[in-house]
Amino acid sequence: MLDPYKILVRDQLYEDACALSSDAVRAAGAADALDAMKSANAAGRRAEARRLRRAGDTAAFLAGLDDAILDALCDxxxxxxxxxxxxxxxxxxxxxxxxxxx
CATH class of the missing domain: 1.20.5 (Single alpha-helices involved in coiled-coils or other helix-helix interfaces)
Incomplete structure (x- = not known):
């Protein structure tokens, strides 16, 4: 049985992954809107969307890791x-x- 603390950590990682993915989608949408208006800020928003997407992917990856690997990362x-x-x-x-x- 999993330790309750580990369950909370894993749940938090999943929540972070979902939130970061949502932020990435919003940033990509904002970049599309800025691009349609020929704004110079579109490139910056696209870079932010890529960064958020990578962070979300990393959080999802960490949430899916085996407990032994998470323990090794922590210690x-x-x-x-x-x-x-x-x-x-x-x-x-x-x-x-x-x-x-x-």
């Missing part, structure tokens, strides 16, 4: 894993340079 273990992976890749590249590019 920082994913950041440590990524840091270790980057360091390992740097070491491999350094060894390739030392070995003559093979």
């Amino acid at each position: 920082g273990s994913i950041q440590k894993m990524l840091f270790d992976a980057r360091n390992a890749e740097r070491r491999r590249q350094q060894l390739r340079v030392v070995a003559g590019g093979r």
Whole structure:
């Protein structure tokens, strides 16, 4: 059974995703209206709509993640894993340079 706190966090992520998607649709509509009026602000509104859509997609993605992944994101273990992976890749590249590019 899921922890009630995790259920609340997941529900909040879904709500955020829906709100951001709604804001993105509104911003895209405003950009279309400004574009029809030949306004210079249309490009800015389109950029805002894209940003909101990406944020909404990210929130929806996070809401759909497994609890183990959400826990790892919260406690920082994913950041440590990524840091270790980057360091390992740097070491491999350094060894390739030392070995003559093979």
